[in-house]
Amino acid sequence: MLSWLFNLEYKRRHLLDKAPEGPLREYLAKPFPDRNTPIDEALLLAMDFETSGLDAKNDHLLSVGYVTLQNNRVSLETAHHQIIHSKRDMSEDNVTIHHITHDQVAEGMTLPQAVEAILCQLQGKVLLAHHAAVEIGFLQQACRNLYGIAPVIPAIDTMQLARQRLERRQQPIKAHELRLFNLRKKYGLPRYQAHNALMDAIATAELFLAQLAHGNYRKPPPLRNFLLRP
Known part of the structure; x- marks a missing residue:
């Protein structure tokens, strides 16, 4: 059954009727990429959030990084990193792990500005993330708080793709194997600076x-072969 694929567009149009004027409505007004588009032609937005925790209702966004991907190419000229303002105190663990200082957070972009920029970048694209539930959850919660509506977000989850690959091979799955760092190592990709959103x-x-x-x-x-099921 592929009804959930059709539901993405149905939900988009349904939410468009309810959305207030502004960034969310503009995002929902743009149709999602056709599910039959060859994956190399689909326009993707790889995105990562750094957050104060994993609870979208009680924790908050610290920073966002994103870059577009199409035609088997990462478009580094589109890369963007933004620290997000918060009036809440950061824990020392947050400072140590994310390398974001209290002063940087105090001077960062406001949440409404950041969400507007993210929604603008996502228009007509598919979200690409590792453990996409985090990005989807925090973005939807931010939209609920700002606009009263949580948008539907078509997404591809690299962690889920890795899990499915192991399941097809009937291989045991160890949680640490699905971490971004370890999967990159498995494919021979170079080390990188973790805990930086971009x-x-x-x-x-x-x-x-x-x-x-x-x-x-x-x-x-x-594209439909890779989309994360809701």
Whole structure:
């Protein structure tokens, strides 16, 4: 059953009728990429959030990084990194792990500005993320808080693709094997600076290209084969 694929567009149009004027409505007004588009032609936005925790309702965004991907190429000229303003105190663990200082957060872009920029970048694209539930969850929660509506977000999850590959081979799955760093190592990709939103976004984009290259496809599969099911 592929009804969930049709539901993405149905939900987009349904939410468009409810969305207030502004960034969310503009995002929803743009149709999603056709599910039958060859994956190498689909326009993707690799994105990563650095957050104060994993609870989208109670934790907050610290920074976002994103870069576009199309035609088997990471477009580094589109790469962007932004620290997000917060009035809440950061824990020392957040400072140590993410290398973001209190002063940087105090001077960062406001959440409404950051969400507007993200929605603008996502228009007509598919989100690409590693453990995409984090990016989807935090973006939807931010939209609920700002606009009263959580958008539907078509996404590809590199962690889920790795899990499915192991399941097809009936191989045991160890949680640490699915981490971005370890999957990159498996594909012979270079080390990178973890816990930086932009570096993680680029690292995810490169991992996805490696996953495609090792898929042994006769021709590029359609986008629908990779979309994360809701």
